Amino acid sequence: MYRMCGKGGHTTIRTYTKAILLTALVTLSLGGFLLHVRIHPVSQNSANLIPVISGLLSILAVPLLFSFRKTIEYGYVLNGILVIIGTIAMAHLSIVNWPAPATVGAIILKTTLADIAILWSKFFVGKALFDLEFFGYDPRRAKKGKTFRYPNLGWWTVHLVAISLVYLIGNLVWR
Numbered sequence: 001m002y003r004m005c006g007k008g009g010h011t012t013i014r015t016y017t018k019a020i021l022l023t024a025l026v027t028l029s030l031g032g033f034l035l036h037v038r039i040h041p042v043s044q045n046s047a048n049l050i051p052v053i054s055g056l057l058s059i060l061a062v063p064l065l066f067s068f069r070k071t072i073e074y075g076y077v078l079n080g081i082l083v084i085i086g087t088i089a090m091a092h093l094s095i096v097n098w099p100a101p102a103t104v105g106a107i108i109l110k111t112t113l114a115d116i117a118i119l120w121s122k123f124f125v126g127k128a129l130f131d132l133e134f135f136g137y138d139p140r141r142a143k144k145g146k147t148f149r150y151p152n153l154g155w156w157t158v159h160l161v162a163i164s165l166v167y168l169i170g171n172l173v174w175r
Helices: 013-039 046-066 072-096 104-109 113-135 153-173
Strands: none
Touching: 013 046, 013 113, 046 072, 046 113, 072 113, 072 153, 104 113
16 A cells, blocks of 8 residues: 655655545545436336446445555546446437437536536546556656557547447347
């Protein structure tokens, strides 16, 4: 585990930043979980159990995995996959319940677009946590790596598209 204090018993910038990012990750996850439970209670539809499980993983498992150097990559991947699954499920819900008329205002305010944006903020907090912990806090270090290779954002784009296509095909085949 990381040292909690630097020389002289003071908290380091690294420890402080990590604690703030972990707190943001838990807060976003808890907020999303509570909103989902309020809007889509499990008592009304057993399918709502999947987001409940995803929410609990986001609140408990993801921050725990991000807390240790040995498990940070697992936290990063689990957080990203949960965001992708949530995005696909919420986009599907919006498509099924598409507002009529489909004006720009209706699409922005009467779909799950805002919820998806909040969900992606959870992804980016996790990405910042991963990058800072895995690559270091040196402000002079150059950003390297191929866009579509792990752990870069292109890798996540490929997974978002691929999982969306699998979901779409499954939805079309098993109607």
